[in-house]
Amino acid sequence: xxxxxxxxxxxxxxxxxxxxxxxxxxxxxxxxxxxxxxxxxxxxxxxxxxxxxxxxxxxxxxxxxxxxxxxxxxxxxxxxxxxxxxxxxxxxxxxxxxxxxxxxxxxxxxxxxxxxxxxxxxxxxxxxxxxxxxxxxxxxxxxxxxxxxxxxxxxxxxxxxxxxxxxxxxxxxxxxxxxxxxxxxxxxxxxxxxxxxxxxxxxxxxxxxxxxxxxxxxxxxxxxxxxxxxxxxxxxxxxxxxxxxxxxxxxxxxxxxxxxxxxxxxxxxxxxxxxxxxxxxxxxxxxxxxxxxxxxxxxxxxxxxxxxxxxxxxxxxxxxxxxxxxxxxxxxxxxxxxxxxxxxxxxxxxxxxxxxxxxxxxxxxxxxxxxxxxxxxxxxxxxxxxxxxxxxxxxxxxxxxxxxxxxxxxxxxxxxxxxxxxxxxxxxxxxxxxxxxxxxxxxxxxxxxxxxxxxxxxxx
Numbered sequence: 105x106x107x108x109x110x111x112x113x114x115x116x117x118x119x120x121x122x123x124x125x126x127x128x129x130x131x132x133x134x135x136x137x138x139x140x141x142x143x144x145x146x147x148x149x150x151x152x153x154x155x156x157x158x159x160x161x162x163x164x165x166x167x168x169x170x171x172x173x174x175x176x177x178x179x180x181x182x183x184x185x186x187x188x189x190x191x192x193x194x195x196x197x198x199x200x201x202x203x204x205x206x207x208x209x210x211x212x213x214x215x216x217x218x219x220x221x222x223x224x225x226x227x228x229x230x231x232x233x234x235x236x237x238x239x240x241x242x243x244x245x246x247x248x249x250x251x252x253x254x255x256x257x258x259x260x261x262x263x264x265x266x267x268x269x270x271x272x273x274x275x276x277x278x279x280x281x282x283x284x285x286x287x288x289x290x291x292x293x294x295x296x297x298x299x300x301x302x303x304x305x306x307x308x309x310x311x312x313x314x315x316x317x318x319x320x321x322x323x324x325x326x327x328x329x330x331x332x333x334x335x336x337x338x339x340x341x342x343x344x345x346x347x348x349x350x351x352x353x354x355x356x357x358x359x360x361x362x363x364x365x366x367x368x369x370x371x372x373x374x375x376x377x378x379x380x381x382x383x384x385x386x387x388x389x390x391x392x393x394x395x396x397x398x399x400x401x402x403x404x405x406x407x408x409x410x411x412x413x414x415x416x417x418x419x420x421x422x423x424x425x426x427x428x429x430x431x432x433x434x435x436x437x438x439x440x441x442x443x444x445x446x447x448x449x450x451x452x453x454x455x456x457x458x459x460x461x462x463x464x465x466x467x468x469x470x471x472x473x474x475x476x477x478x479x480x481x482x483x484x485x486x487x488x489x490x491x492x493x494x495x496x497x498x499x500x501x502x503x504x505x506x507x508x509x510x511x512x513x514x515x516x517x518x519x520x521x522x523x524x525x526x527x528x529x530x531x532x533x534x535x536x537x538x539x540x541x542x543x544x545x546x547x548x549x550x551x552x553x554x555x556x557x558x559x560x561x562x563x564x
Contacts, residue, residue, distance in 0.1 A: 112137065112149075136514070141168025144532050144539050146519065157513070157520045157543055158530045162333055162365045162484075163391035165533040166445045173397045173438050173445075180437035189218070189431045198431035201440050205402055208374055208443070210383045215410040217403045218431035222364035222390035223257030225401040226327070229360055229386055230261045230280065231425055233325045236358070236409060239416035246281060247318060249311065249326040249357075253287040253335030256327060256362055265327055268335060281322075283314055289338040291477045291488075292496055300341045308347040320355040325386075330376025333365035336526040337486025339479055345380040358385045358409065364401070365484070368392040368443070369452030369533055372459050372482035379481065385409055392533070395442050398435035451533035455483045461537060465544040466529070473564075474509070474555045476525075485529040487547075489554075491564070498525045499563055508557055512550035518543060 116135045121127065137149040144167055146156045156164065166173065180197060187195050202216035217232075219225045230248070237245040248265060250256065256265040263271050264278035267287070272278065286307055287293055294303045315323050326348060332338040352359040361384035366376030370392065373379045377387070386409060390401035405413075417423045429435070446452065459482050466485045470478045476490025476498075489506050491499045499505040506522035513520045513527070521528045531543060558564050 143167040143169075144535055152517070154514065154517050154519045155539065155543055155546070156532065157518050157547075158528060159532045160396055161391070161521075162370075162530045163396035165368060165370075165392040165395045165451060166442060166449075167395075167532045167534045170395070170397075170442075170445065172441050173395065176437045176441035177398065177434055180434045184433050187433055188428060190426055195431075195433050195436075197433045197436035197440060201402075201431075201436040201443075204440060204443055205389070205404055209387060209404050210375070210378065212383070212406045213387060213404045214407060215405050217405070218436070219401045219403070219427055220399045220429045220432070220435075221257070222362075222388060222401050223259045223262045224427065225364075225388045225390060225403050226256045226262035226265060226362065227259045228425065229325075229327070229388060229403060230265070232386070232403070232405070232409070232413060233358055233360075235416065235423075236412050237324055239412050239419075242321070244319075244322050245324045247322050247324055248280070248282040249314065249323060250282055250284050251287055251328055251332070252284045253289065253332055253338060254284070254328060254362075255332070255334035256329075283318065285311055285314065287332070287335070287338065288340045288344050289332075289336075290341045291479070301343065304341045304343045304347065307341075307344065308351065311348065312351055315351065315355050315357070320357070323355065323357050325358040325360050326352055327360040327362060329362045329364075330366050330380050331371060331481055331484060333484070333528075333530075334523060336488065336523045337480055337484055337528050337530075339481050340380060345377070345382045349382040352385075360384060360386045360388065362388050364388055364390045365530070368446055369455045370482055370484055370530070372452070372456035374452060392446075393442070394435060394439045397442070398432070398438045399429070400432065400435040400439050446533065449534070454535075455533055458483065458535065458537065458540060462531075462535075462540050465540060468544075469548065469551060472551050472555070474505075474551055474558065480529070483531055483533060483535065486523070487527045487529075487551075489525045489527070499558070505554065505558060505563065509550055509554035512553040512557075513547060516546040516549050518546040518550070520547070 113134045117131055138146050139149050140147050144155055146154050205216050206214045250265045252267040254267040256262050260279050264280045264282050267284040290300050290303050361377045363375050367389045371379040385406050387404040394400045467478045469475050474489050476493045477488045479486050491497045506525045506527055510520050510522040
């Protein structure tokens, strides 16, 4: 292996602005430079091996350096490296991928619009929903309902839907009409003595009361992740999603399922909405769509939404929206091959088969002195750290302990992510039982080191 020269570290510090990073701290400590990946592992510039326990950013389903995806990209690059899809133009990869997505998604979800990222996709969804209601002569029906701790992207519009303080503070967001409802996380937000059924009922009442107070004629859509990912891996309480679907039907509100993290097997089912028993009007997918080998996202809409939009484009003469890279042929070719691998290797089935081992293994840490709650489904999990488990109190200052535990994880050879006070896990779908054993062992050592550190720092 050729070692990365120190000048590259210095150059990164001198010139690169990293997302989701304290830039002054980065100037002090510099980057971890990842040089290659193989399967569930990645390697840094010092030659150290890590299990990539977050699949990159919740996304590398088929693992790193999958030769079939490399070949698919090279083949398409040689045949047609780029073409657009504006004004009736098309190419085979985008046609075939749209057809495949219509086949995989719930019945009636048959129309696909491609973007380059989940943020762009949710930004586009907002415009589609506004366009849809204008087409129906309902110019006041433009407001969105979202949830605190939800994550839907970082553009001005999609970032407004996101319900995380760091994504709003000093960015002047939200910038569109959106109301954020209570996060559907029972352990953290249930009232004392409240059962899960009572918690669900309270959240559904809150949603309905908000609709009635704002006026049903003003509420356009409800957007949510079936399992909340980047906000801390929160699974919904029983009955929540069917209740939300019923409210949307009652008040003629579109339901948007953000499947950017949930989709293509992460929850042990093809999509998260299927795990929780509801059918949306609009779905948003990305990440595992191409295993993030290429930037690509897809919005899938039902016939009701499509036909209203299509009729209005006939009236106006166009749908005045799109991106230069919408349905990029190389990205779509990689996406098609990626979905073939997921199906041929039964990676959705792998997630379902390994769910018990993974989730039960994580829950063995529930009694650890550092841990408040363990939660998850399929091959996604979160360990929330707490100063006082019974009172559900987080460590102070917030955002200090979980990053330290994640640092210890990296030293143990496991890359995870700290989300506020939650340590998030989301291994590639190709993970094996032996890989899970290694993940759990390394995580356990990091938690033990974290507890020793907390005590030494006087935070316990």
